[in-house]
Amino acid sequence: METLGFADIVGPIMVGPSSSHTAGALRIARMARSLLAAAPARAEFTLYGSFAHTQSGHGTDKALVAGLLGLAPDDLGVRDSFERAHAAGLAFSFACDREAGVEHPNTVDARIVDAEGGVLEVRGVSVGGGAAVVTRIDGIDVNVTGEHTSVVVRQRDETGVLAHIAGCFSDCAVNIATTRMYRTRRGSDAFTVMELDGPVPAEAKAAIERHPAVRDVRIVPADGPAGQPAGGTDA
Known part of the structure; x- marks a missing residue:
C-alpha cells in the first residue's frame, strides 16, 4: 500500500486558488532565479496549455x-x-500560446536577463500539488525537481569532468543522491545535475569551478511542497 503524506491529501500552504497554477508556477520561477548569476532584471514568460487559459484568473x-x-x-x-x-x-x-502542442498542460517558457547582462532560457512544468520541474535549460533537456538540493553544472562534455565533480563532493563528505548528465550531442555543451542529501559547502562549489571545462555552477535549494494545509484547491 502506498504511503501518503500530508501534502498529498490537503496540499501545500500557499497564497492563491490553485496549487498547480499558482504554487507550482511560483516554484518554477524560484528555481529559475537560482540558475541566474545575478538578480533578474527582465523576464519574458510564454504560457502554454492550461497556464495560457487561466493566466491571471488563477x-x-x-x-x-x-x-x-x-x-x-x-x-x-x-x-x-x-x-x-x-x-x-x-x-x-x-x-x-494556446495552440502549441506541449507535453504537459501546465508549461511555461521564461527568457530572463540578469543584472549583469546574462541570458537564461528555461522551460518548467507544474506537475500538481505545488510541485514543479525545470525540464529545459538553454535548449538542453534536463530534470530539476527542487525536491532535494540540486547542483547544476554547465560544462563542456569532456572525459573526467563528472569524476571531478563527484570527487569534489567526496572530499567534502557530501553524499550524492542522484546524478544525471544531459547533452545535445557528444563533446558539446552539457549540464550535470546532482541531487544531494545536504547543503553544498562553499569549498566544494569553488573546487568544481576550478576545472577548465566547467563554465558555471548553480545551486537550486531544496524547495519541495511544504506538506501542510493548502490555501486553496488544486486545478
Missing part, C-alpha cells in the same frame, strides 16, 4: 513574478508581486 502571472523575486508560495507578498517587481526594477511581460 494568479499564474503574479506567481511567476513572485518566484523570480524569491518569494515563497505562502508569502502574502505574492498578491502584490507586480508592484514589488516594479519597485525592484524587474521588468516583465507575458505571452500566451
Whole structure:
C-alpha cells in the first residue's frame, strides 16, 4: 500500500486558488532565479496549455513574478508581486500560446536577463500539488525537481569532468543522491545535475569551478511542497 503524506491529501500552504497554477508556477520561477548569476532584471514568460487559459484568473502571472523575486508560495507578498517587481526594477511581460502542442498542460517558457547582462532560457512544468520541474535549460533537456538540493553544472562534455565533480563532493563528505548528465550531442555543451542529501559547502562549489571545462555552477535549494494545509484547491 502506498504511503501518503500530508501534502498529498490537503496540499501545500500557499497564497492563491490553485496549487498547480499558482504554487507550482511560483516554484518554477524560484528555481529559475537560482540558475541566474545575478538578480533578474527582465523576464519574458510564454504560457502554454492550461497556464495560457487561466493566466491571471488563477494568479499564474503574479506567481511567476513572485518566484523570480524569491518569494515563497505562502508569502502574502505574492498578491502584490507586480508592484514589488516594479519597485525592484524587474521588468516583465507575458505571452500566451494556446495552440502549441506541449507535453504537459501546465508549461511555461521564461527568457530572463540578469543584472549583469546574462541570458537564461528555461522551460518548467507544474506537475500538481505545488510541485514543479525545470525540464529545459538553454535548449538542453534536463530534470530539476527542487525536491532535494540540486547542483547544476554547465560544462563542456569532456572525459573526467563528472569524476571531478563527484570527487569534489567526496572530499567534502557530501553524499550524492542522484546524478544525471544531459547533452545535445557528444563533446558539446552539457549540464550535470546532482541531487544531494545536504547543503553544498562553499569549498566544494569553488573546487568544481576550478576545472577548465566547467563554465558555471548553480545551486537550486531544496524547495519541495511544504506538506501542510493548502490555501486553496488544486486545478
